[in-house]
Amino acid sequence: AQSVTQLDSHxxxxxxxxxxxxxxxxxxxxxxxxxxxxxxxxxxxLLLKYxxxxxxxxxxxxxxxxxxxxxTSFHLTKPSAHMSDAAEYFCVVSDGGTSYGKLTFGQGxxxxxxx
Amino acid sequence: xxxxxxxxxxxxxxxxxxxxxxxxxxxxxxxxxxxxxRLGQGLExxxxxxGNSAPDKSGLPSDRFSAERTGESVSTLTxxxxxxxxxAVYLCASSPWTGSxxxxxxxxxxxxxxx
Numbered sequence: 052a053q054s055v056t057q058l059d060s061h062x063x064x065x066x067x068x069x070x071x072x073x074x075x076x077x078x079x080x081x082x083x084x085x086x087x088x089x090x091x092x093x094x095x096x097l098l099l100k101y102x103x104x105x106x107x108x109x110x111x112x113x114x115x116x117x118x119x120x121x122x123t124s125f126h127l128t129k130p131s132a133h134m135s136d137a138a139e140y141f142c143v144v145s146d147g148g149t150s151y152g153k154l155t156f157g158q159g160x161x162x163x164x165x166x
Numbered sequence: 167x168x169x170x171x172x173x174x175x176x177x178x179x180x181x182x183x184x185x186x187x188x189x190x191x192x193x194x195x196x197x198x199x200x201x202x203x204r205l206g207q208g209l210e211x212x213x214x215x216x217g218n219s220a221p222d223k224s225g226l227p228s229d230r231f232s233a234e235r236t237g238e239s240v241s242t243l244t245x246x247x248x249x250x251x252x253x254a255v256y257l258c259a260s261s262p263w264t265g266s267x268x269x270x271x272x273x274x275x276x277x278x279x280x281x
Contacts (some may be wrong), residue, residue, distance in 0.1 A: 156208035
């Protein structure tokens with residue numbers, strides 16, 4: 052079985068300050084982990100993914116995430132927030148327990164960026 | 167190239183009516199997935215297609231929900247005798263491969279409102 056917990060439903064930061072969105076996962080197998088972003092009235096877009104290669108993963112728009120097996124975490128970070136980062140972010144796990152990569156989504160974290 | 171497309175983008179229907187939602191995956195993508203996103207929640211898996219067969223339909227909420235796919239092309243999700251709790255955004259995704267670790271490409275969704 053696989054599950055994802057996003058620890059914050061809302062995060063608010065000022066433009067230019069660091070962003071931290073927290074995610075913990077549970078998996079019976081070696082997981083693949085993803086972060087997706089959803090801007091208002093737009094589709095889901097992949098930010099980055101971890102698939103058992105380097106534990107520090109770099110994605111688009113300056114985001115990165117670190118896979119920490121001992122902590123079962125996959126937190127998303129960005130050094131300096133931009134107004135355009137305001138969106139909803141989903142942490143997603145696929146644990147290989149099925150042959151087809153079934154995705155399990157977290158509940159989402161809404162990121163607000165203040166000027 | 168063209169992404170995943172879904173139609174209609176919005177659908178308002180009366181309780182008890184049937185609705186049909188359409189998904190056109192990216193050409194050549196063998197795997198197709200349907201998800202449901204209720205207001206303020208993450209995505210719930212509904213059904214997975216490999217070609218035109220559905221190895222996993224465990225997420226369909228009730229027997230009022232059904233889906234089919236023509237070859238490796240278009241898929242339709244049908245909801246019979248709609249209820250107000252069916253109101254949600256229905257998202258379709260496709261992937262060129264099956265298995266853990268492969269990115270799923272999402273369509274813009276169909277927003278269904280049952281009055």
